Amino acid sequence: MIIPASAHPLVAHATGSSRLVRALLGERPEQTPVWFMRQAGRSLPEYRALRSQGSMLDACLTPELASEITLQPVRRHGVDAAIFFSDIIVPLALIGIDVEIEAGRGPVFSSPLATPADIARAVEIDPALVRERGGSIARAVELTTGLLAEESEARGEPLPLIGFAGAPFTLAAYLVEGGPSKDHLAARRLIHEDPAAWAALTEWLSRVTGEFLALQVSAGASAAQLFDSWAGALRPEDYRAAVLPSSAASFDAVRALDIPAEAGIDHLPLVHFGVGTGEILADMASIGVDALGVDYRIPLDEATRRVGNELTLQGNLDPALLFAPAEVRDGVIHEILEAGRAARAHVFNLGHGVPMQADPGAISSVVRTVHDWRAS
Numbered sequence: 001m002i003i004p005a006s007a008h009p010l011v012a013h014a015t016g017s018s019r020l021v022r023a024l025l026g027e028r029p030e031q032t033p034v035w036f037m038r039q040a041g042r043s044l045p046e047y048r049a050l051r052s053q054g055s056m057l058d059a060c061l062t063p064e065l066a067s068e069i070t071l072q073p074v075r076r077h078g079v080d081a082a083i084f085f086s087d088i089i090v091p092l093a094l095i096g097i098d099v100e101i102e103a104g105r106g107p108v109f110s111s112p113l114a115t116p117a118d119i120a121r122a123v124e125i126d127p128a129l130v131r132e133r134g135g136s137i138a139r140a141v142e143l144t145t146g147l148l149a150e151e152s153e154a155r156g157e158p159l160p161l162i163g164f165a166g167a168p169f170t171l172a173a174y175l176v177e178g179g180p181s182k183d184h185l186a187a188r189r190l191i192h193e194d195p196a197a198w199a200a201l202t203e204w205l206s207r208v209t210g211e212f213l214a215l216q217v218s219a220g221a222s223a224a225q226l227f228d229s230w231a232g233a234l235r236p237e238d239y240r241a242a243v244l245p246s247s248a249a250s251f252d253a254v255r256a257l258d259i260p261a262e263a264g265i266d267h268l269p270l271v272h273f274g275v276g277t278g279e280i281l282a283d284m285a286s287i288g289v290d291a292l293g294v295d296y297r298i299p300l301d302e303a304t305r306r307v308g309n310e311l312t313l314q315g316n317l318d319p320a321l322l323f324a325p326a327e328v329r330d331g332v333i334h335e336i337l338e339a340g341r342a343a344r345a346h347v348f349n350l351g352h353g354v355p356m357q358a359d360p361g362a363i364s365s366v367v368r369t370v371h372d373w374r375a376s
């Protein structure tokens, strides 16, 4: 598929030259770019005001609402990028799987994929339906890049949109269990109990999630992040054999999109993230991504020792530090920025999502501290 050159923000809004895209592709801009996972959401009073009615899924599928929520943290905190307001289960909802997002709990499925027959039925659904039925998502992305262009104008700095999707293992962890779980045992068990059903499910999920990424990128996202939040629950051997191939395949649809030559970059930056993934970090880095998201359990210099310095690292302030006194937090931020110098480039982020109880003022102060830092 060809992206119309004039429409893609990599060209139209020069986001190919944004700090975020440059750092993801290996440059070190003067200021380290910073954004936060879950920056759009319940830590913001303006989010709670907009979300006071209707379900989370309705908000994701209402373009005006999703785009406005996406912009809220950009305006308030001065972060270097927006992440699209959506959820990892949105592509599943688009293709007709009955799922709701329960406040305080997470995704809940009315019919979990509990048996091999359930899985066999689900994988019959054509993943192409994600793009066919994804008009509201494409529209939301278009509205968002328009709003970002206005904000970029005001700031004098191009502001890109990050698209995202859930990796097959993390999606399967919800689908097979029927909802959130602590240890993801239903999915981990299926890997061994019925390897063929597991392979069929994750291969199908890689196409569903790939379609969701391609939908966002075709509509204007300038980078794509794959969230494998729960991959850290796996034995490294199982991760490599039963999970990594489908995660790698999740990027196929995005890699197949053409990037306009005028964008000045030869491919769209791809990011791979998981929690508690220290033991599988080198594997996660091995699938041709540009950047690796690292959680707060591993210092970035140690992460570089594990993965080499051929890719950019993203992370990794413990979200708990948002609740620390500013001097303590700033000290840790400086340590992270110093440790990040070992990598080829660094994008500052938290080690996992912004907690809903976080003080928005503390989040804004992280942005200022990161932007004020200069490598000595």
Ligand SMILES: Cc1c2[nH]c(c1CCC(=O)O)Cc1[nH]c(c(CCC(=O)O)c1C)Cc1[nH]c(c(CCC(=O)O)c1C)Cc1[nH]c(c(C)c1CCC(=O)O)C2
Pocket: 036, 037, 038, 039, 040, 041, 042, 051, 056, 083, 084, 085, 086, 087, 088, 089, 101, 102, 103, 104, 105, 106, 107, 164, 170, 180, 227, 229, 353
């Ligand atoms: C595992 C996962 C999910 N969703 C996501 C992941 C991967 C990232 C991670 O590990 O946190 C990804 C996600 N979900 C959401 C975003 C929006 C963009 C952003 O990062 O700001 C992103 C990137 C919105 C959301 N997704 C959700 C909310 C809260 C919904 C609300 O406002 O009531 C938001 C803003 C709900 C959700 N959705 C999910 C969970 C576990 C929950 C939390 C339940 C809760 O605490 O209420 C599934």
